[in-house]
Amino acid sequence: MTDTSLDRGKRELLDAAERLIATRGYEVPLRDIAVAAGHRNNSAVQYHYGNRQGLISAIVARRLGPMEVERARMLEDFGAQGKRPSVRDLISILVLPILEMKGTHYARFLEVTRPSWPDESIPTGYTEWPKVLDQLNQSLSGDTATRHRRVAAVATAMFALIADFERRTELGDQSESEPDEIIDMLTSMMTTPIQTAAT
Numbered sequence: 001m002t003d004t005s006l007d008r009g010k011r012e013l014l015d016a017a018e019r020l021i022a023t024r025g026y027e028v029p030l031r032d033i034a035v036a037a038g039h040r041n042n043s044a045v046q047y048h049y050g051n052r053q054g055l056i057s058a059i060v061a062r063r064l065g066p067m068e069v070e071r072a073r074m075l076e077d078f079g080a081q082g083k084r085p086s087v088r089d090l091i092s093i094l095v096l097p098i099l100e101m102k103g104t105h106y107a108r109f110l111e112v113t114r115p116s117w118p119d120e121s122i123p124t125g126y127t128e129w130p131k132v133l134d135q136l137n138q139s140l141s142g143d144t145a146t147r148h149r150r151v152a153a154v155a156t157a158m159f160a161l162i163a164d165f166e167r168r169t170e171l172g173d174q175s176e177s178e179p180d181e182i183i184d185m186l187t188s189m190m191t192t193p194i195q196t197a198a199t
Contacts, residue, residue: 009037009039009044010048012038012039013033013034013037013044013045013048014055014058014059015037016033016034016036016037017033017037017045017055017056017059018104018106018109019036020032020033020036021033021059021109021112021113022105022106022108022109022111022112023105023108025112026112026113026116030043030046030052030055031043033055059109063101063104063106067097067098067101068097068127068128068129070096070097070100071093071094071097071128071129071132074093074096075128075131075132085135087139087187087190087191088183088187090132090136090139091136091158091183091190092183093128094132094155094158095162095179095182095183095186096179096183098162099162099179104166105166106166107159107163107165107166108163108167110159110163111159111160111163114159133151133155136151136154136190137151140194141193141194142194146194147194150189150190151190153189154186154190157185157186157189158182158186161182161185161186162182165178165179
């Protein structure tokens with residue numbers, strides 16, 4: 001799904017939903033979203049998307065499509081060079097496409113909604129995300145459960161850091177070096193050796 005495939009009414013509805021969920025929380029009334037989007041029908045969300053999860057899936061699909069095209073391109077560039085991406089490269093592939101979105105509330109929206117997603121609600125058929133997480137997982141030593149916890153923790157930290165960056169960007173307080181700082185911090189989280197319990 002892209003903006004060009006959406007009519008104006010749906011685009012305004014998704015914009016309003018992304019903003020209100022990001023700023024007011026997951027349970028913001030759907031009728032408030034419809035009003036904020038300028039719809040006369042307070043049931044516009046239900047009419048177009050069925051329910052809250054349908055709306056959230058539509059927001060994710062709208063933003064995820066262009067980001068996944070960029071992630072695929074970045075991965076293909078490494079393949080064309082015959083290079084295996086480093087941990088920092090893989091973190092960059094996850095982070096940069098989100099940071100490069102301008103004028104959105106998407107990172108803050110993700111921060112709010114991720115804990116409430118049922119697995120089946122998020123479109124995954126075209127995403128590069130699992131491929132990158134799998135390569136990050138393979139870069140670690142330790143048992144499977146420990147590696148999965150580390151990767152999950154890095155993903156959680158990533159969304160929080162990017163949401164803070166988005167807030168500062170809206171206020172004009174971000175620095176040009178901040179994207180590199182975010183990538184460096186997450187890379188450090190990934191590469192810090194996993195400690196094994198003494199026997």
